[in-house]
Amino acid sequence: MTFANPIIAAGVRGLQSLYAERAVTPVEATESYLSRIRGLDGALGCYVHVDAEGARTAAHESAARWQSGRAISALDGVPIGIKANIAVGGFPWHAGIGGHRERIAAADAECVSRLRAAGAIILGVLNMHEGAFGATTDNPWFGRTHNPWKHGHTAGGSSGGSGAATAAGLCAAALGSDTLGSVRIPAGFTGTFGHKPTQGLISTEGVVAMSWTLDHVGVHARSVEDCGLMLAGACGADGELAGDIATPMSLEMLKAAPFAVLDFAAVAEVSPATAKALHAAVERGRAAGLNFETISLGDYDFAAAIQSGLLICAAETLVEHDEALTANPEGFSEAYRAILKMGSSRSAPDLARAYRTLGSMAEAAREALSGYAGLILPTTPFPACPFEEQPRDVALFTTLGNVVGLPVTAFPTGMDEGLPLSASALAWDDETALGLAQAMTQSFEAPGDYRG
C-alpha cells in the first residue's frame, strides 16, 4: 500500500531520516500512528490493547534524544506493535486465549526489552489466532482481524494483527511469531514483508510457547530494509554486528550465487495468479542478473512434514497450557480444544516418530539445497480467502523454514482480484534471504492507500 501521510509512508528507515533531518519528531510520528489507529482500527481489529500514554511518554524521551543528537539506534522513536503472545511488561499477555484475558505480563520478553533499549516505541498489543494455533486470526475472544485489502477476508495468521497493522499503516513495523508459518502467512496475505529469522537469532524467552522446538520470533515491515532494522533491534545486535544483520546482501554479491526455484506445481495445487506472479518475480531476478534453476526438494515431503509438525505443536502446546486447561477448560475455545485433543490422543512413540520424521526431512531438504545459496517458493498456495472459508494448504510451503530452522523472507509479488500475492526467499543466512527478497521486489509497486 502507499500512504498519503509521509510519516506513515516513511516506514522505519524513512522515519529515521525524517528524525535526523529534524523534519518530524517521534512525538509527531507517534501521534500520527495513534490517530490512524483511532480512525481505522475499529473496522480492522488489529489491536487488542493500545497504550497511548505510554507511547507518548516514550516518544517524548526519544524526541529529546534526537534533539540532543543522542539517538540510540535506527529504531529510536519508531512506533511498533507486538503480537499478543510476546510479553510486554504491564500489557495484556493472553496469546489470544480467553482464559488468559486478564493476564498482565510482569516484564518484557527479551526481544521486547531489546527493542525498547534500541528506542522503539511500543504502541500496543496485536491480535492473533487463538494460541497461535491457526492461520485466520478469526479469534473467538478478541474478534476478527480483517484484511486491509478486502474487508471480510482473513489477514492470515497466526500473527494476523501484526501483518494487517503493518499493511494498513497502524504501526511502522511489528513483532510476530512463526511456528509453521505464522509470520509469513499474514505477510503474504497482506502484501507486506515478513521475515522468520534463523532459529534462535531472536530469543523466544517471554513468548507463550506453541512449540518450543519450532517457535521463532519474526518481524513484519513494509520493506526488506525495515525488516533488517527490526531484526537487528529484536536480537539485540549493536555496533558493527547490528549493521551486518540489518543489511540485506547486495545484488552484486547475489549475482555470484546459484539460486533455486521450487518446482511447486509438483507439490500442490497453487493458484494460477500466485504461480504467474512468482514466475514473473523470478524473471525480474534474472533480468537483474540472478541465476535460478528449478529443483525439487528430494525426499522432503511437504505433506508429511506438516502432519508431523502439527502433532509436535499439539503435544507441546498441551504441555505449555496443561495447568490452565485443567483449571479452566472453558478459557479455551471448543475448536482449539478439539485440535489439542487430537494431540493428547496420540501416543508417545507417535510423537517420537514425528520428531524423527522432521529430523530426516530437515536433512533431506538441506541436502537438496546444498548446491544453492537460496530457494524461491510460494508463501501460500492461494491468496487470502473470506472468513467463511478455510485457507487451503496454508502452511504447506512455510513449514519448511521451521523444519530446517533457516531464515525465510516473504515478499509481495503482485495483486490478484484486489488481494496481494507473495513469494518467499529461503537462504542459509538472514542477510541472503533478505537480499534475495529485496532483489526480487525492487520493481514492485503496491497500489493504493488504505483508508478503511
Add this chain to the structure above:
Amino acid sequence: MTFANPIIAAGVRGLQSLYAERAVTPVEATESYLSRIRGLDGALGCYVHVDAEGARTAAHESAARWQSGRAISALDGVPIGIKANIAVGGFPWHAGIGGHRERIAAADAECVSRLRAAGAIILGVLNMHEGAFGATTDNPWFGRTHNPWKHGHTAGGSSGGSGAATAAGLCAAALGSDTLGSVRIPAGFTGTFGHKPTQGLISTEGVVAMSWTLDHVGVHARSVEDCGLMLAGACGADGELAGDIATPMSLEMLKAAPFAVLDFAAVAEVSPATAKALHAAVERGRAAGLNFETISLGDYDFAAAIQSGLLICAAETLVEHDEALTANPEGFSEAYRAILKMGSSRSAPDLARAYRTLGSMAEAAREALSGYAGLILPTTPFPACPFEEQPRDVALFTTLGNVVGLPVTAFPTGMDEGLPLSASALAWDDETALGLAQAMTQSFEAPGDYRG
C-alpha cells in the same frame, strides 16, 4: 586387574611401545588375545562373535606397517572388541535382540571404520543387555556376561561384554554405547575406565538406536590414557587434533581450577564402601593439589530425570524397532516387550513433557556447575550384585551425563568384598574429564590377575 602376560598388561599405549621397540608384533599380540579369549571367555560370556581369521589378517598387515616404519596411529595393531549394537561389516549386528540374531552388518559404523582406518584390529563382537535397555547383561538370547571379579555377579550393562572383556584382558580396549549410563555402569562394576564423550563427538551412525536424543558411543579401557587414544581413534581425529583429544588435561593445569563433589548422600542411599572410596579419592586429589567443594545440583532432580529419560528411551526404541516388533514380536523377550509397552501406553504430551523436563534439568545442572571445572560423583550407588538381584538405582547418577551431554569418565576407586568400586568425573570438555579421572586414580592399584 594385573596380568602376568606383559602383552595383555600393556593395554593400548603399552602395546604401541612394544611394537615401536620391536619387542612384540601385532601378530603376537593378536594371538595372545585370541588365545586368552579361547581359554577364558567360555566362562565369562563376553564375546558373541570372534573373527580369529580376520583379526590375524589385519594383524599381519599392521605388523608389516610397523616393520616398515609406516604405523598409522597409536592404535595400529591394537586388538579391540565392539559392542553388538555397533555395526562391523560382515559381523552379526543384533544389539542383543534374538529377532536380529541372523542380521549381518553390511558395512562398518562410522566409528568402527575410523578405528579400522587408524589400524585397530577387531577381535569380535561383545555381548550386551538386550536392546541396550537394562544394566545387567543377563541376555535371554546370548547368555550372561559374568563379572570377572566374581562369577555369578553382573558385569553391569548395557555394555557388559565391553566392560568385562576389557577388565579380564580379552581385548586391549572396546567400544560401548551409553544412553543413560551403559558405558560407565559396566566400567564401574568391573573396575575399569569408561569414558562417555561429549555428545556427538563419536558418531552414532551405524549404531542401533536406543534413543537417538540420548545415545552416545563411548570407550572402555584399562587406563585413562588408553581411553583417550580410543576416543581420538573413534572420532576420527588425526594430526594435532588427535593428540589434543587423546591427551588428558595435566595435573598442573587442573590445579588452577575449582572442582565440585556432589553431595550424593542427599540424593540417594549409597553403599558405605562406595562413599568411603569416593571420599578417599577426593582426598588423594586434594593431596595432589586439586581443589574441591561439596555442592548439590540445585533443581536437577535425579529421580525425575531418570523417569523422563526412561520414557524417552521407550518411545524412541519403539520407533526404532517398530517394524521388527510388529513382524516378529517373539524376537524380543517378554521382559523387553513389557518395558516397551510402558512407553507405548503413554501419550504424546507425556513425551513432550519428558523432553521439556530433561531440557530444564540440563539447564539447572549446567547452572549449578557453572562455577566449577568439573564434578565428582559416584558411578553407581552400589557395586555389582548377583544376577538374582536387580542393581538398585543403577543409572541414577550416570543419567546426568546424558541429560547435559557433557563428557564423563568412570574410574576405579578401590575394592569392597572382592568387587570394584568406582567414581565418575564429569567436566565441560573431554580432556578435563579424563585428566581429573587420571589425577584421582594415579595411586590406585587394582589387585590380581584374572585367571578364570
